[in-house]
Amino acid sequence: MRWLALTLVAIPCAAEAQTAVPAPDQTAQGEVAVTIYNNNLALVQDRRTLSLAIGRTRQEFADVSASIRPETVTLNGAGLTVVEQNFDYDLLTPEKLMEKAIGRTITLVRTDPGTKAETREEARVLANNNGTVVQIGNRIEVLDASRVRVIFPSLPPNLRARPTLSVTLEAESGGARPVTLNYLSTGLGWKADYVTLFDEAAGKIDVQGWVTLTNNSGTTFNNAQTLLVAGAVGDANSQRGYRPRPIPGNSPGTETVNREQLGDFYVYPIAARTTIANAQQKQVSFLDVSGAPAAKAYFYRNNWLGASAQALSADTVLRFSTSRDGGLGDALPAGTVRVYMRDARGAPQFIGENNIGHTPMGSRLALKTGEAFDVKVQPTVEKREALGKDKWRTTMTYRFTNARPNPVVVELAQSGLDNWWHDTRIESESLPSERTSADEALWKVTVPANGEVTLTVAFLTRY
Amino acid sequence: MRPIRALIALLSAALAGAPALAQPVTSPGPDSVSVAIYADPDRWVDTPINPAWLRGYALISEKRTITIPKGRAVIRFEGVAGGILPESAIVTGLPDGVREKNLDADLLSARSLYARSLGRPVTIRRTRGGRTVEERAIIRSGPDGAAVLETREGIVAVDCRGSEALIYDAVPAGLSAKPTLSVETEAAEARQVTVTLSYLAWGFDWQANYVATMRDGGRSADLFAWVTLANGDVTSFADAATMVVGGRVNREGGGAPVSGLDDGEPFEFQCLSHVEAREEQYAPMPEPAPMADSGERDAIAVTGMRMSLSASTPITVVREALGDLQLYRVPHRTTVAAQSQKQVALLNREAVPVDVIYRSYVSGNYVSPPELLLRAQNREARGLGLPLPRGKVAVFEPRGDTSLLIGEGSIGDKAVGEEVEVRVAQATQVHASKRLAVIGGRTDQALTVTNANPFPVRFEAGIVVNDGIKIGGASARLGRKDGRPLWAVQVPANGSVTLTYRTDPVRRR
Numbered sequence: 026m027r028w029l030a031l032t033l034v035a036i037p038c039a040a041e042a043q044t045a046v047p048a049p050d051q052t053a054q055g056e057v058a059v060t061i062y063n064n065n066l067a068l069v070q071d072r073r074t075l076s077l078a079i080g081r082t083r084q085e086f087a088d089v090s091a092s093i094r095p096e097t098v099t100l101n102g103a104g105l106t107v108v109e110q111n112f113d114y115d116l117l118t119p120e121k122l123m124e125k126a127i128g129r130t131i132t133l134v135r136t137d138p139g140t141k142a143e144t145r146e147e148a149r150v151l152a153n154n155n156g157t158v159v160q161i162g163n164r165i166e167v168l169d170a171s172r173v174r175v176i177f178p179s180l181p182p183n184l185r186a187r188p189t190l191s192v193t194l195e196a197e198s199g200g201a202r203p204v205t206l207n208y209l210s211t212g213l214g215w216k217a218d219y220v221t222l223f224d225e226a227a228g229k230i231d232v233q234g235w236v237t238l239t240n241n242s243g244t245t246f247n248n249a250q251t252l253l254v255a256g257a258v259g260d261a262n263s264q265r266g267y268r269p270r271p272i273p274g275n276s277p278g279t280e281t282v283n284r285e286q287l288g289d290f291y292v293y294p295i296a297a298r299t300t301i302a303n304a305q306q307k308q309v310s311f312l313d314v315s316g317a318p319a320a321k322a323y324f325y326r327n328n329w330l331g332a333s334a335q336a337l338s339a340d341t342v343l344r345f346s347t348s349r350d351g352g353l354g355d356a357l358p359a360g361t362v363r364v365y366m367r368d369a370r371g372a373p374q375f376i377g378e379n380n381i382g383h384t385p386m387g388s389r390l391a392l393k394t395g396e397a398f399d400v401k402v403q404p405t406v407e408k409r410e411a412l413g414k415d416k417w418r419t420t421m422t423y424r425f426t427n428a429r430p431n432p433v434v435v436e437l438a439q440s441g442l443d444n445w446w447h448d449t450r451i452e453s454e455s456l457p458s459e460r461t462s463a464d465e466a467l468w469k470v471t472v473p474a475n476g477e478v479t480l481t482v483a484f485l486t487r488y
Numbered sequence: 489m490r491p492i493r494a495l496i497a498l499l500s501a502a503l504a505g506a507p508a509l510a511q512p513v514t515s516p517g518p519d520s521v522s523v524a525i526y527a528d529p530d531r532w533v534d535t536p537i538n539p540a541w542l543r544g545y546a547l548i549s550e551k552r553t554i555t556i557p558k559g560r561a562v563i564r565f566e567g568v569a570g571g572i573l574p575e576s577a578i579v580t581g582l583p584d585g586v587r588e589k590n591l592d593a594d595l596l597s598a599r600s601l602y603a604r605s606l607g608r609p610v611t612i613r614r615t616r617g618g619r620t621v622e623e624r625a626i627i628r629s630g631p632d633g634a635a636v637l638e639t640r641e642g643i644v645a646v647d648c649r650g651s652e653a654l655i656y657d658a659v660p661a662g663l664s665a666k667p668t669l670s671v672e673t674e675a676a677e678a679r680q681v682t683v684t685l686s687y688l689a690w691g692f693d694w695q696a697n698y699v700a701t702m703r704d705g706g707r708s709a710d711l712f713a714w715v716t717l718a719n720g721d722v723t724s725f726a727d728a729a730t731m732v733v734g735g736r737v738n739r740e741g742g743g744a745p746v747s748g749l750d751d752g753e754p755f756e757f758q759c760l761s762h763v764e765a766r767e768e769q770y771a772p773m774p775e776p777a778p779m780a781d782s783g784e785r786d787a788i789a790v791t792g793m794r795m796s797l798s799a800s801t802p803i804t805v806v807r808e809a810l811g812d813l814q815l816y817r818v819p820h821r822t823t824v825a826a827q828s829q830k831q832v833a834l835l836n837r838e839a840v841p842v843d844v845i846y847r848s849y850v851s852g853n854y855v856s857p858p859e860l861l862l863r864a865q866n867r868e869a870r871g872l873g874l875p876l877p878r879g880k881v882a883v884f885e886p887r888g889d890t891s892l893l894i895g896e897g898s899i900g901d902k903a904v905g906e907e908v909e910v911r912v913a914q915a916t917q918v919h920a921s922k923r924l925a926v927i928g929g930r931t932d933q934a935l936t937v938t939n940a941n942p943f944p945v946r947f948e949a950g951i952v953v954n955d956g957i958k959i960g961g962a963s964a965r966l967g968r969k970d971g972r973p974l975w976a977v978q979v980p981a982n983g984s985v986t987l988t989y990r991t992d993p994v995r996r997r
């Protein structure tokens with residue numbers, strides 16, 4: 026291989042080239058296994074064969090991930106002891122080249138503007154502080170690199186074209202042997218993407234699940250055995266941020282899928298070895314279910330004393346289950362669910378999307394896909410009456426309108442019932458409600474086709 | 489040279505234990521395409537579409553005919569939208585399904601060309617004093633330290649001022665001109681198939697623009713509306729079935745695609761020494777190419793719509809319900825060209841009954857200056873009765889044989905049966921004022937409206953009532969709207985009207 030590579034690049038070049046020029050697209054990676062987590066993290070295992078002399082040697086590992094976390098590197102091999110590991114990121118630049126030449130001799134080439142003849146002089150670099158001072162014979166000059174060409178005798182050691190991992194090893198015996206390099210890398214991640222075709226008339230969905238993995242690590246992993254872990258490891262503290270209140274109808278499941286598990290996480294192996302190219306986004310199918318039951322719902326949540334001079338669109342919600350019976354029958358890794366419906370000509374059109382977290386099998390999901398053009402709610406604060414000290418009556422009306430040719434059920438949640446006081450009561454209501462929590466009451470209102478309904482509620486509060 | 493290279497490729501493939509290579513098949517473009525455009529979910533309706541910053545998106549569905557070979561094959565789809573969201577791509581019609589989908593965005597650029605050529609031979613072309621010399625060299629530094637090269641004579645840095653240039657022998661494999669979507673499939677036998685490729689893509693937008701021309705002395709208006717759709721993508725869609733989708737569609741993330749990261753990074757040759765840097769004389773920057781401004785687009789000014797009233801009535805889009813959204817279909821196939829804007833008629837209704845109303849709000853001792861309002865009912869019996877997607881409304885008043893703009897407002901999405909209000913202007917000839925007198929425990933209020941117009945106007949005031957306050961003793965009958973007492977009155981020409989009422993605290997029981 027090596028002589029072939031050299032033949033290929035038989036150029037009139039100095040024989041002192043330090044390493045053979047690699048053939049195009051050749052990689053120093055060995056047998057690579059990549060385990061990718063959801064949170065921009067991957068474990069890379071790289072089995073390479075090293076030819077080692079007995080005793081202490083320094084090995085450079087090229088083609089490791091450019092986003093390697095060097096502190097996580099471990100190296101294992103039979104009869105090997107790691108003396109030290111280095112991660113050198115002092116990059117070779119023109120400026121550093123001059124800096125490292127201080128005290129050394131360089132060659133200056135000048136071209137005569139008239140005769141075009143080139144003259145060469147040896148010069149010693151004295152200093153390079155905001156300008157380069159050189160000594161030519163007995164003259165001291167400030168180098169003007171725009172007029173002369175500078176030739177350096179050699180590359181300075183320890184300057185790299187890119188960050189390089191090197192390991193000093195102590196070998197008990199010489200010869201070739203397999204070694205395993207393990208490290209964590211950022212820049213690799215994955216999520217799931219679900220294509221959901223909703224048939225409203227039949228009340229069914231067809232769902233295809235795709236694993237989408239992205240590689241922005243700066244490195245291509247060739248023929249990698251790839252494993253995806255449905256979980257974000259090591260970021261237990263990051264899940265405490267603000268989350269919007271869920272739409273009613275979401276509940277986690279309790280069923281176990283017949284898939285490989287690693288501790289708390291499901292793992293999704295990719296069947297064949299695959300090349301994960303740099304700057305690539307790759308998708309592999311992992312779920313294909315047709316005819317699972319699904320239903321559409323309308324939901325509107327009104328804040329305390331929320332009122333509007335215009336009718337506001339209710340959320341369109343898609344509800345389905347991931348249960349084995351009457352559902353998708355699988356756990357769903359976190360990702361984006363995109364929902365499509367067929368238009369009048371039968372072509373699927375996009376009607377909205379929503380994100381899901383890691384969803385166990387047996388869960389119920391309620392996902393907002395958009396806002397209904399034709400189903401609206403107009404909340405109004407009709408009256409605020411003081412009934413006594415710390416005793417108020419608030420009369421609200423909610424006007425539901427439906428411009429669709431079929432009746433719909435709108436779920437209205439009035440929230441804020443437990444904001445600062447704890448004895449909010451519903452004194453009277455024109456339709457029965459369900460107190461879903463201390464803070465919320467829920468009405469399920471049937472609105473006739475091309476019709477409207479008004480709900481009137483009186484709340485008793487301390488303020 | 490090529491056979492050797494191929495041999496190496498084979499050897500390395502064999503060494504790496506790779507399966508037989510998939511055969512590449514290129515699909516250069518679609519046979520037919522449909523484009524459904526969704527408006528930017530975050531753009532306010534009053535903000536016009538900015539052709540240079542389109543943040544809406546489109547669902548693009550393409551039919552392509554492909555001849556797939558027996559065995560494993562990689563099908564590359566060329567000519568897809570540059571703003572493609574690859575994770576949304578759906579490919580149907582392949583007989584044996586899709587093994588995997590890839591979007592390769594490692595783009596060919598000055599930087600990637602240099603980075604991928606590390607350790608490989610290039611040619612330095614040097615122009616000094618009008619003479620050009622070429623020399624072979626090997627790249628020794630990375631793209632962040634460009635450019636240190638090794639020549640026969642030693643180590644050199646490429647001149648940062650442009651007198652030296654690098655010439656590469658070939659484009660490294662795996663770099664593509666633009667992001668390319670490909671799918672891998674496996675077929676039992678070679679055959680020709682028609683596949684459907686659909687995907688979402690960024691860089692589109694649309695909006696409705698209404699034009700109301702008053703007639704019959706302000707009692708009705710001719711209503712015309714355009715759908716304005718824009719394609720900011722680099723790809724044109726010829727003879728496309730074109731649709732726009734109205735209503736609010738939930739999107740997550742909301743960012744532009746993350747692919748194509750590499751092409752934006754700057755890349756330049758660094759200088760060897762500071763003296764050099766100080767004396768460098770850049771060639772004057774070329775004038776930036778003139779941006780494609782709206783003058784180059786086939787945009788039609790909204791005010792140009794009056795042609796619809798005169799000669800031929802334009803073809804309007806056809807509406808259908810799509811779940812809880814509205815889909816408007818352009819009835820004929822049309823070309824949605826790259827970097828262009830297009831207008832199609834949305835509706836054309838004559839003599840829609842409207843009310844012109846002056847409105848104020850009263851809160852405490854404050855009364856808001858009256859604003860001019862156009863009100864219509866979205867009902868069949870009142871000349872409308874169709875879903876109206878949100879958009880801007882321009883109101884014109886005839887003047888001789890021309891029309892002048894008298895106001896501009898906007899409406900949200902209005903379903904059939906809803907009241908449609910457009911706030912078009914601040915009134916100049918109708919004023920409202922308020923007086924207040926506290927006598928004993930009660931507060932007497934007086935609200936006066938004056939009209940300097942030579943014609944009567946309709947005036948409405950919504951009265952904001954604070955918690956625990958009751959209105960009593962009104963001199964006129966008050967209605968109720970949006971949970972507030974409403975005073976609706978006709979103000980005579982060059983006259984005024986006053987409402988008096990009392991605000992009393994509600995007595996606690």
